[in-house]
Amino acid sequence: MKAEMMEIVEHLRLRNDVVGVFLLSGKVRSRFVAVAQSESQCLEKLWHGMDGDIISFEVVGLRELERMIRTAERNGYVPPEYLSLADAEVLFDTMSILGEAKEKFSELKNRRFRLNESDQRRYRCELSLLLKEIISADQTDLAGEIRIYRLIETALRCYMDLSGIRWTNLDEAIERIRKRDVDLYEKMREAISGGEWERRIAAMEKIVAKVLRPIGGMWRLDEPIAVGRCSRCRESSFCLRSPEDEARRYFRPIL
Known part of the structure; x- marks a missing residue:
């Protein structure tokens, strides 16, 4: 299983349209979140057939992730599905954007929301x-x-x-x-x-x-x-x- 996951990560690393990958490890199911620089539909189609009981794949656009980082800084809020990336492992990050997102979302998750x-x-x-x-x-x-x-x-x-x-x-x-x-x-x-x-x-x-x-x-x-x-x-x-x-x-x- 581990070898299969590493093979997937290496394949993603070689693609020009992928800037990084998050891994959310669960007790039953692990979740890959690939950050795509180009149209995410290509990756979604590529990995659609590989979703299974043990591994799931998701694709997030680079612009969308950048927008969520700005929203976290400005409004102190991101949707729950993005907030979960605070606990994710960064498998690789060619533009340092995944590390920044993880840091911002972690700060947001660990502090209480306050009304101005x-x-x-x-x-x-x-x-x-x-x-x-x-x-x-x-x-x-x-x-x-x-x-x-x-x-x-x-x-x-x-x-x-x-x-x-x-x-x-x-x-x-x-x-x-x-x-x-x-x-x-x-x-x-x-x-x-x-x-x-x-x-x-x-x-x-x-x-x-x-x-x-x-x-x-x-x-x-x-x-x-x-x-x-x-x-x-x-x-x-x-x-x-x-x-x-x-x-x-x-x-x-x-x-």
Whole structure:
């Protein structure tokens, strides 16, 4: 088996369109990830017939890998399938790009995700404005119901981000909250249950207050939001807009 794998690696090394190969060793199945400089479809076709129970082959374009490295540096996030390359062995690397990717992804995997100040302010404004609109809405208004679901979704994203938890789909996020915070999970269920309106409002108020507590609590409608100069008057010191007007302008969710 080992001889067969080395033969494959040597074949890839001799190809002009392959710049390097990762190896992810599993207990049952090993996974080759070849980084291709040219169109990856050629390699995919070449190795398609060799996928088996013990070895699997994947191909990543060089530009795609470079883009993921930049994304990791800029946004602190890469998809889980790329993050797994942090644990991969670099079999060969003709352009030093695989080593850089492994280093960046390892740094990202080993540190907790943190929201910057702008993202925290966005969550505070967005949730507070949504809650205010829901409270003042007609109980039978369809738009009000849509805002409720939007509030729950935004609160869920805020909770996961503030907890430093990476997630890729809604079901995964809901299951995480159910296991980590039963009270918050039940309040979310109560808010969308369609029961008594006052109980739903009370549940949403508790959800927003709990989720935003680590970053300063609910945004006060007269609190400056520090988004820069007003685009209308070009001079914030003479602007007649209220902080709430500015918050709606910059942070109101688009429905």
